[in-house]
Amino acid sequence: MRISINPADARPIYVQIMDEVRRALVVGALRPEDPLPSVRQLASDLRLNPNTVAQAYRELEREGVVYVRRGQGTFVGERGAAGAERQRLARAVAERALLDAHRHGLSAEDLVEAVRTLAAGQAQPSTADA
Amino acid sequence: MSRPRPTPLVAVLSEQVRAVGLSLRPGAALLAAVLALVTGVGASTALGAGQPLDFPDEARLLIGALGFLLPFAVWRGEKLFAGAWLWTLPVERRTHVLAKVAAGWVWLMLAVGLVVAWLAGLALGTGGELVATATGTIADAHGRITAVRWTEPAWGLAAPFTIATIGYLVVSALVVGLKRPLWWIAGGFLAACVLIEVLDADLPPARVLLAPFGFVLPNLAWWAAATAAWTSLGLLAVWLAASRHREG
Amino acid sequence: MLPTSLGEGPFAVATQGLTKRYAREPALNGVDLQIPEGAVYVLAGPNGAGKSTLIRSLLGLARPDAGRATVLGLDPRTSGPEVRARTGYVPEGAGGAYGWMRVGRLLQHHAAYYATWDRDYAGRLSRALDVRPERRVGALSKGQVRRLQLVLALAHRPSLLLLDEPTDGLDPAARDEALGLLSEHLADTGGSVLISTHLPHEVDGLADHLGVLRGGRLVAQAPRERLERMLRVYRAEGPDGWVGPEDLSGVIDRRAGVGRELRWTVWGEEGEVVARIAASGGAVRDVARLPFEDSVLALLRAKEAS
Structure with missing residues (x-):
């Protein structure tokens, strides 16, 4: 999954992350039960504040797109189907x-x-x- | 798991001794070169004339000069009045200054010890004298000046260490406590010269002025008292200078 | 008009009325800085605004003439060593370090001073930032010194980072690498960071709080989301001779657009502003959030206006 963020975009950064995850689901780059990169990993890759990434993951979890497996990370849920x-x-x-x-x-x-x-x-x- | 805390004094001292030691390496090389030169010249002249190499009285003053120069080497690159690197570390500033002065002194004593041992070794090795005969002037309680001549006792060998220490402390105080120590030293020297020139007629020779609190005196008690007085003064000066940087 | 208080905390750093004068010229003038715990606080402002003086007084390196500071629960005037033991500091400029020392020895020097120094981490940071231990400190370029300073600031894993223009002198690749390391540091420690900069776009992705310092005064400080919600640009067009609402509050900037279009930069609730403009006869065409850097510019201008 390749996520790209544009600081000049009108959307807040956490929304951009959410939209990028959705895009990956729709194009089939992510499928149910696939792991998302860890907050630390994604924040470091994109040079972002980890809190921003965590916020995006929280929102996605609230929407039921992803779920958290204790101690293992964040995974795409069944609702995250394309x-x-x-x-x-x-x-x-x-x-x-x-x-x-x-x-x-x-x-x-x-x-x-x-x-x-x-x-x-x-x-x-x-x-x-x- | 260690917790963040100010650096313990023992750690500061040992690291400062190591770091200052590193910074003094060029100076040490220079000193070794000078010593080699002095030895070479001394040996060729003295041995050429078939004489032994005595422990030179002047060596003591030269060694004392080490103490005067060392503080400049120790504080090289440390802008104490403009955001010194030292200040960013987790140590109270006055304590830190005193620790660095102490670290320099450790190396001073080592250097003086090596130089004294080298010269003494040369003297003994060539059958010369360790203790010298010296002449000096001394002022008594009534201000009368008398010339005295004495053969230096064995404790005189401690003099290089004390002279170097006192010089080191006084100059350290200047370097640490003043924004422009070189200006002050040069200015003070000039002022003293002018003063002596102006008051020339009324003043006894400089050596006499020093005699009651001098460094090399014919009497152990006098010498010990003078050394203690000068050392205390030096320590006080360093303390006051370091206090300009204190925190809290 | 502009927000200058972040509420109740808890704060990693809080100052009250911090004032510092140099030769009677105020460098800091009643600054109430508030850095919430875990925040990445970007302190923006032009050169000479007092950013470095502020940071130095937080470390006990500059003594304020008035006001007080609390850093990690400590008063830097009386507990400077304790504060510095818990803080990673990248100082202003590239000078100060021992030019005669080798880089590796300087790292060792710092390791001796910090109980929490992590040798492996220092090694990783050095490799990532291409800090080479065999080089002499005095022979480093400005950017290389900056990278070394970042290693020194991070390697004891402090709970507070005070970074004074950390990207100054870094080439784009090194800057990118440094920002990634900062992200990792944040994820690992959850610590707080103060980044002073006059180029806010460089730290755009990390910032979650913004403070704007100008002429020694903290003009505004706010969380990023509040900034993005409240500070917006409105474009509207109206009939001939239309000048927009007279009583629009929070206007930072108002200028004519193309033709009959007017353009405002306003601090306020979007709904209210739009209603006001509409009530005065205009049709709001566009409401846009300002990019981070433009927000800083707008807040700096706000000060000029008032």
Whole structure:
């Protein structure tokens, strides 16, 4: 699992970690019963405050995405299955896009229509996601 | 599991002795070179003339000079008035200064001991005299000056150690307690020269001034008293100088 | 207007009215610093704001003229040695160490002074930061001295780190490595850290508290989440000649955007601010959280305004 954090992102860092874990679940990089890196490991890798990582894990645990096995670490739960997280992630992406649309003075309809047109033009929208 | 606490004094002293020892290595090499040179010159002149090598009286003053120079080497690189490295360590500052002065003194005694042993060894090895005959002036209670001549007793061999100690303490106090010790020493020396020049007519020779509290005296009791007085003064000066840095 | 109190604690470091003058020029002016236990507190401010003086007075290295400090429950004026035994300190600048000593010997020197020195850990830190024991301290570059100072500060596993511009002079790779080691230190000890810096973005990922020092005064201090919730940029557009609400409180910065757009930086509850702007006839187009570094800039400007 490769997690990347962008300090310039509008989302707080712990939310970015949560979203990255979800992304890993949806793309299949993480599956139920897979271990997450330890708080120490992830904090050190990303040069983050361990409390921030712990907060992200706590939130994920509260949502039922992950669970803690005493003395062994944090693992992906059954609820963390790709299907369940897929919707949640889609909502998060849509929310960001909607906010951005509003900032640019566009309505939700404008956005949806643009997305439809784009999707129709590209059978496999894999490269133009920026 | 050890708990964080200020460094115990024994640990401070032993580490300071080791660290100061390291910092004195270049100075020690210089001293050894000077000693070799003196030995070489002395040996070639004295032995060439077929004479033994006496323990030179002047050696004592030269050894005393060691005490004057050492504090500068000990406190090299330690900016006591501008965030010294020493201050960041977990030791009360005055205690720390005193420990470092003590560490330097340990090495001073070792150096003096080696030099004395070397010169004494040379003297004995070539059949010379260990104790010298000296002439000095002395002022009595009425201020009269008399010339005295004496053969130094065996306890005179302790003099290099005490002279070096006193010099070391006084100069350490200056180096530790003053922001610009060299300026003060140079200034003090100049002032003394001017004073002596101005008051020349009224003053007896400098040696006489020193005599009642001198370093080399013909009488054990006098010498012991003078040494004790000067040493106490030196210790007091070091204490006062170190107190400029005290904490709490 | 700006928050300067963090409440009740417990605090690893707390000062009250700390004041220090140099030749009558105040270097610190009534500073009430509060570092909660376990916090990574970033003390930001321009050069000469008094950051180093503040840190030095926490260690008993500078004697304040007024006010008091409590560090790990101790008064640094009377218990300086105890405070320093529990604290890792990276001093300002690269000088001070014994130039004639070899790096390995300086590590040994410190080991002799700290009961809690961890020799293996010191070795690991040295390797990670490429601190080479055979080098002479005096021959090190500024960045190499900084790395050595970080090893010295961390290797006795102190419960408080006081780091005065720790990334100053470090190249990006060394800085990255140092930040990773700090993360590990935090995970291992749960200790508290004060990082002073004039480049806050460098320690963005670690910071959970921010204090802004300017001209010897602590202009603001707040937990990161409060900062992110309260300090926001609002962009709104309104009809011709619209100037926005007259009585908007907590405004740090107000400037004209493109065309009829206005842009405020405000300390306040988002809902209230948006309502105020809307009530004055504007349409709020965008509300954005400030990046960490921009928050610092905004708080520094707030002081200028008041």
